[in-house]
Amino acid sequence: TSSDSVVTLLDYGAGNVRSVRNAIRHLGFGIKDVQTPEDILNANRLIFPGVGAFAAAMDVLNKTGMAEALCAYIEKDRPFLGICLGLQLLFQSSEENGPGVVGRFDSSNGFRVPQIGWNALQITKDSEILDDVGDHHVYFVHSYRAMPSDDNKEWVSSTCNYGDNFIASVRRGNVHAVQFHPEKSGDVGLSVLRRFLHPKTNIPKVIACLDVRANDKGDLVVTKGDQYDVRNLGKPVELARQYYKEGADEISFLNITGFRDFPLGDLPMLQVLRLTSENVFVPLTVGGGIRDFTDANGRHYSSLEVASEYFRSGADKISIGSDAVYAAEDYLKTGVKTGKSSLEQISRVYGNQAVVVSIDPRRVYITHPNDVEFKAVRVTDLGPNGEEYAWYQCTVGILCFIVTFLFVHTATQSDKAVNGGREGRPIGAYELAKAVEDLGAGEILLNCIDCDGQGKGFDMDLIKLISDAVSIPVIASSGAGAVEHFSDVFRKTNASAALAAGIFHRKEVPIQSVKEHLYKEGIEVRI
Ligand code: 1PR
Numbered sequence: 001t002s003s004d005s006v007v008t009l010l011d012y013g014a015g016n017v018r019s020v021r022n023a024i025r026h027l028g029f030g031i032k033d034v035q036t037p038e039d040i041l042n043a044n045r046l047i048f049p050g051v052g053a054f055a056a057a058m059d060v061l062n063k064t065g066m067a068e069a070l071c072a073y074i075e076k077d078r079p080f081l082g083i084c085l086g087l088q089l090l091f092q093s094s095e096e097n098g099p100g101v102v103g104r105f106d107s108s109n110g111f112r113v114p115q116i117g118w119n120a121l122q123i124t125k126d127s128e129i130l131d132d133v134g135d136h137h138v139y140f141v142h143s144y145r146a147m148p149s150d151d152n153k154e155w156v157s158s159t160c161n162y163g164d165n166f167i168a169s170v171r172r173g174n175v176h177a178v179q180f181h182p183e184k185s186g187d188v189g190l191s192v193l194r195r196f197l198h199p200k201t202n203i204p205k206v207i208a209c210l211d212v213r214a215n216d217k218g219d220l221v222v223t224k225g226d227q228y229d230v231r232n233l234g235k236p237v238e239l240a241r242q243y244y245k246e247g248a249d250e251i252s253f254l255n256i257t258g259f260r261d262f263p264l265g266d267l268p269m270l271q272v273l274r275l276t277s278e279n280v281f282v283p284l285t286v287g288g289g290i291r292d293f294t295d296a297n298g299r300h301y302s303s304l305e306v307a308s309e310y311f312r313s314g315a316d317k318i319s320i321g322s323d324a325v326y327a328a329e330d331y332l333k334t335g336v337k338t339g340k341s342s343l344e345q346i347s348r349v350y351g352n353q354a355v356v357v358s359i360d361p362r363r364v365y366i367t368h369p370n371d372v373e374f375k376a377v378r379v380t381d382l383g384p385n386g387e388e389y390a391w392y393q394c395t396v397g398i399l400c401f402i403v404t405f406l407f408v409h410t411a412t413q414s415d416k417a418v419n420g421g422r423e424g425r426p427i428g429a430y431e432l433a434k435a436v437e438d439l440g441a442g443e444i445l446l447n448c449i450d451c452d453g454q455g456k457g458f459d460m461d462l463i464k465l466i467s468d469a470v471s472i473p474v475i476a477s478s479g480a481g482a483v484e485h486f487s488d489v490f491r492k493t494n495a496s497a498a499l500a501a502g503i504f505h506r507k508e509v510p511i512q513s514v515k516e517h518l519y520k521e522g523i524e525v526r527i
Helices: 017-024 036-041 055-065 065-077 086-096 186-197 235-246 267-279 301-312 323-334 342-350 402-411 429-439 462-467 484-491 509-519
Strands: 008-011 028-032 046-050 078-085 102-104 115-121 137-142 144-146 156-162 164-172 177-180 204-212 220-223 233-234 250-255 284-287 317-320 354-361 361-366 376-378 389-397 422-428 443-446 476-477 497-500
Touching: 008 017, 017 028, 017 046, 036 065, 046 086, 055 065, 055 086, 078 086, 086 144, 086 164, 086 177, 115 156, 137 186, 144 164, 177 402, 204 235, 204 267, 204 476, 204 509, 220 235, 220 267, 233 235, 235 250, 235 267, 235 301, 235 509, 250 267, 267 284, 267 301, 284 354, 301 317, 301 342, 317 323, 317 342, 323 342, 323 389, 323 422, 342 354, 342 429, 354 429, 361 422, 376 462, 389 429, 389 462, 422 429, 429 443, 429 462, 443 462, 462 476, 462 484, 484 497, 484 509
Parallel strands: 008 028, 008 046, 046 078, 078 177, 204 250, 204 497, 250 284, 284 317, 317 354, 354 443, 443 476, 476 497
Antiparallel strands: 102 144, 115 137, 156 164, 164 177, 204 220, 220 233, 361 389, 376 389, 389 422
C-alpha cells in the first residue's frame, strides 16, 4: 500500500471507533494507528474520532503529549478530520478561553438531551467535504455542542438546529471537523469521508467504446471481437445515444477499418460523428487511421488535416495508435522532437487535451526483469512456464484491410499469429507512455490485447505501471466483465477512467449498474 492510501487514526482508547475504521477500509484506505506524538506529526492525513467524555479525553491527550502534537499538526494546515468530540476539542484547544464555546444542550426547551438521531445541516460556506450533503440528514449523538460566535464565524462551514443553532462543522484550509458521525450517516456520510480522503481528485469516468468498421454496404457497424478479431453488434449512432442516456461519461469511436484507406474518404465516420454530436452531450473521441497519407493520385494529406476534419464533425479528441508508436520510437532513438509527428502537430494546434494516444500492448512473459531492455513488472499471475515477470510489447496495425477482410469474410477464428492484424514493435508500453507524454499527448488509452474481450478484468499490473509512470490521465481499457472490475481498477491503480466495449454492447452489464456499484463502494461518480 502506498503512503497515499494510508490514513493515520488517533484512537486514544476511550471508546468504540470500529465503525470509523470500517468506513475508512471500505473506502479503500489502510489505517496507521497513532502510537506516539511523532506519528501525528508524520501523518499524511489524520482522522481524530473523538469519543468519550471531554475532560477525560483532554487529560489523556495532554498526558501523552498528543495534544501538543495535534496543535502543531493543525497549525501547519496538515489534512485533518475531527469527528464529534474531535470537533469540540479543536475548539477548546484553539480558543484561549475555552469555557463558553462548548456547552451542554439546554433540555428545558423540550429537546431531549443527548441529541441521538438524524438532523439536517445549514451549510454556510464551501467546505468541500460536505459537497454531497445538501438537504440529506446526517447522524448526531452528543450532549455538548460548540456555539457559533463572532470569533469562530470564519471557521464555521455548517450549523444545525436542535433547540439552538450549534456548529455542525468547521473548516479552515485542510483542517476539517464535523459534529455528526459520517461513519454512521449512510452513503452521504461516506461521501464526507471520501471527500476528505480523496481531496480534489478527478471524478473517475466510465467510457463506452465503439469499435466500428465499414461493412460491405459501406455502413459503419459496431464490432466487438475477442482479442481484436471482429464481429458485428449494432449501429454506432444509436448505440452512442443509448450509452449517453445510460450515463456514459464519454464515448470513443475507434475506426478499425480507417487505415485500410484514407480516413477522409471514410465519409461514414464523419457522418457518425455529426449525427452523434447532435444529441450526445459528453466528449466524443475518434481514433483509427490518423496519420499522414498520400492518395493514389499522389496528393499528400497531413494527419492534421485528417484530425481537423474529425474535430469539425464533432469530435472533441482524436486518438492515435500506430503512428504514435513510430513517433515514440524515433524520439527515443534520436532524443529529438521533430515536431513533425501527427501527435506533435495535432497537439500543437488543438492542444494536448485533444490528443489521446491509444496503446495496444501484449504481455510478454520473461523469467528475469533484466532479460529485456524494456521496463518489466512482477506479474500477479505467473506466466505459462511459471515466469514471474512480463514486459508489455507495443503493437501497430498491419495489413488491416486484408486481415479484416479475411476475418469478416471467412469468419476465421482467432489466429494468434495475426491477432487482429497487429505487429509487435521493439518498444514497451512504459517507454511509449513516457515518450508520448513528452511529445504532447494529453491522455493515454491503455488497452491490453491479452485481456481484450475476455471479461476477466483489467490488466492491473499494466495499468498500475503506466498510470504511475506518467502524469497525464490514463484510461484503463480491455477486459471489463463485471462491475467489480471497475471499482478494482479505481481502487488499486491511478487510472482516471475505465473503458469497456463488449459488456455494454452485449448488454451484460449496463453502464448504470457500473455507476451504482462505484457509488455504493464510496467511489465518486457522475450520476
Ligand atoms: O493505429 O492509429 O490506426 O488506431 C487504431 C485504433 O484501433 C487503436 O486505438 C486500436 O486500439 C484500435 N484497434 C485496432 N484494431 C482493432 C481490432 O479490434 N481489430 N480495436 C482495434 C481495439 C480495443 C479496444 C476495446 C477495449 C475494450 N479495440 O478499443 O474496445 O479493449 O474491450 P472490452 O471491454 O470488450 O474488453 P491507429
